[in-house]
Amino acid sequence: MKTLTELHEKTTQCGINCAKMHAAANAKASLGSQITEFFTNILNTDAWPPRWHCGTWSDFHGWLYIVSDLGIWASYFAIPLLLLTLVRKRKDLPFHKIFLLFVSFILLCGITHLMDAIIFWWPAYRLSALLRFITAVVSGFTVYALYRIIPMAFNLRTISDLEDEMQKRRVVEYKLAASEFLLSEAGRIGCVGGWEFDLVSKQRTWSKAVYDIFELPYDYDINTLNFENYVQPEYVEKINKVLHDAIEHGTRWDHEVLGITYKKNLKWVRVTGETLFDENGKAIKLRGIYMDIDKYKLTELALNQSLDITTQNNQQLKNFAHILSHNIRNHASNMALISSLVDIDNLDEVNAEYFDKMRTVCTALNTTLEDLSQAIKIKNSIIDSEEIDLNDMVQKIEEVFESDMDQHKAQIKKDFQVVHVTFPRIYLESILLNLVSNAIKYRKYDTPLIVELKTFKNAEGRTVLTCNDNGMGIDLNLHGQKIFGLYKTFHDRKDAHGVGLFLIKSQVESQNGQIDVESTPGEGTTFKITF
Numbered sequence: 119m120k121t122l123t124e125l126h127e128k129t130t131q132c133g134i135n136c137a138k139m140h141a142a143a144n145a146k147a148s149l150g151s152q153i154t155e156f157f158t159n160i161l162n163t164d165a166w167p168p169r170w171h172c173g174t175w176s177d178f179h180g181w182l183y184i185v186s187d188l189g190i191w192a193s194y195f196a197i198p199l200l201l202l203t204l205v206r207k208r209k210d211l212p213f214h215k216i217f218l219l220f221v222s223f224i225l226l227c228g229i230t231h232l233m234d235a236i237i238f239w240w241p242a243y244r245l246s247a248l249l250r251f252i253t254a255v256v257s258g259f260t261v262y263a264l265y266r267i268i269p270m271a272f273n274l275r276t277i278s279d280l281e282d283e284m285q286k287r288r289v290v291e292y293k294l295a296a297s298e299f300l301l302s303e304a305g306r307i308g309c310v311g312g313w314e315f316d317l318v319s320k321q322r323t324w325s326k327a328v329y330d331i332f333e334l335p336y337d338y339d340i341n342t343l344n345f346e347n348y349v350q351p352e353y354v355e356k357i358n359k360v361l362h363d364a365i366e367h368g369t370r371w372d373h374e375v376l377g378i379t380y381k382k383n384l385k386w387v388r389v390t391g392e393t394l395f396d397e398n399g400k401a402i403k404l405r406g407i408y409m410d411i412d413k414y415k416l417t418e419l420a421l422n423q424s425l426d427i428t429t430q431n432n433q434q435l436k437n438f439a440h441i442l443s444h445n446i447r448n449h450a451s452n453m454a455l456i457s458s459l460v461d462i463d464n465l466d467e468v469n470a471e472y473f474d475k476m477r478t479v480c481t482a483l484n485t486t487l488e489d490l491s492q493a494i495k496i497k498n499s500i501i502d503s504e505e506i507d508l509n510d511m512v513q514k515i516e517e518v519f520e521s522d523m524d525q526h527k528a529q530i531k532k533d534f535q536v537v538h539v540t541f542p543r544i545y546l547e548s549i550l551l552n553l554v555s556n557a558i559k560y561r562k563y564d565t566p567l568i569v570e571l572k573t574f575k576n577a578e579g580r581t582v583l584t585c586n587d588n589g590m591g592i593d594l595n596l597h598g599q600k601i602f603g604l605y606k607t608f609h610d611r612k613d614a615h616g617v618g619l620f621l622i623k624s625q626v627e628s629q630n631g632q633i634d635v636e637s638t639p640g641e642g643t644t645f646k647i648t649f
Contacts, residue, residue, distance in 0.1 A: 156244055166241035180238060187235040194228025212274065213267050219260045226253035306330065309410030317365070317402055331387060331410045333379040350376040365401045368393045374411065386415035454480040501542040503629070508534050512571060515550050522558050528567035530554070536573040536581045539649055545625040552618035553645060557587040576648065586644040592637040601635060
């Protein structure tokens with residue numbers, strides 16, 4: 119422990135030295151010479167005593183000062199090392215340069231504290247002042263740089279924002295994984311897979327469904343695959359042309375080919391694709407889908423084969439019907455002609471009666487053959503449709519039945535919401551003639567006949583024509599299944615032939631239309647034609 123006398127002597131000596139230095143400094147007249155003298159004697163310590171000898175330092179006070187400065191220096195030295203390690207390992211840190219400024223600033227601050235501790239033994243006050251000035255300059259740059267980045271720092275996301283984003287990302291990733299699973303399952307179940315070929319790197323990319331379609335193991339190196347070995351030879355040239363057109367002209371394609379799987383099984387595959395181009399218009403990728411259509415294609419081929427056989431049989435039946443109709447009509451006409459040449463007056467009574475019956479049979483046979491021939495013509499012929507004014511056509515129908523309507527006090531009422539329809543004129547005229555003729559034929563004798571013709575649009579936007587009468591009606595429970603049959607009659611009348619409704623149905627259905635009937639015995643009948 120220093121005595122009070124020693125401390126007093128040191129303090130006195132420090133005061134004397136300080137006075138001398140102050141007097142010497144005042145003697146300097148020029149700032150330039152002061153600066154020159156400063157840097158020339160930067161390490162000269164003759165002008166000052168060590169800090170231990172300047173002032174009344176106790177051991178405790180001095181070492182407390184020194185240890186504190188050394189502790190601060192140690193920390194200020196460690197912090198830059200840690201920051202430099204962080205900056206070196208995390209290249210993605212924002213504001214990278216500000217970290218380097220902080221490293222310089224903290225390191226210089228630590229050096230000033232180290233210098234303060236050293237001055238207790240080595241009074242290099244000039245060097246200490248220079249270090250403090252450098253620290254001040256670096257501090258100023260650091261403050262300015264920090265001021266510049268504060269607005270950008272305010273825009274940085276907080277930890278809470280990052281946690282929210284991570285949570286949203288987890289939700290999106292979960293949904294994406296679920297969607298990917300559903301897409302993968304849909305591809306697996308539907309036998310549809312995606313493919314891509316990089317024209318630059320010559321690398322292929324397939325989904326698992328494509329491996330399944332071609333019965334390839336999942337670890338198979340598809341880049342070594344020769345596609346020509348996986349299609350039937352007759353499709354190779356076609357595929358090559360499609361790929362050439364796609365690369366040269368960007369043509370899309372959608373084709374069905376008969377493929378050969380890895381296990382040498384034949385399988386129908388639908389392949390579609392398109393071309394991707396870069397900004398310079400150069401083709402860089404081909405991509406599309408493969409679809410296993412084997413069972414559908416086989417079914418289609420079987421149906422087409424059945425359709426061909428059915429069409430062929432149908433044509434043979436038509437030819438047979440025409441031949442049969444022609445030959446029988448020839449024979450029937452000959453029989454009718456011969457019977458017309460026979461003079462019944464020269465026959466006895468019995469033979470005359472038989473011959474008259476035979477003549478009746480011949481006439482009926484000719485009528486039947488004519489009806490059948492007309493039905494065949496309706497089903498086989500294609501007649502062009504035209505726009506028809508219903509008012510004009512109904513007027514012609516009224517002229518045809520004018521005498522019958524006057525005789526039976528009948529009338530036709532019209533309510534046409536749709537005046538014009540597109541339909542073959544000859545068919546529509548035949549339909550209306552038969553409907554009105556039946557209404558007159560099967561009227562009630564004690565009630566004036568009223569025929570109502572209406573048109574309107576149904577819910578599907580199709581035109582509907584209804585013909586309603588107040589005649590005798592039809593028992594649909596008894597005759598509903600055969601009402602449109604050929605030669606089917608429902609009333610005991612000698613002039614009923616059962617041909618009209620059959621012809622109406624044939625004519626309507628030949629134009630993809632539909633006819634329905636509603637009827638109650640004693641109340642009348644309604645026919646509804648949907649064009």
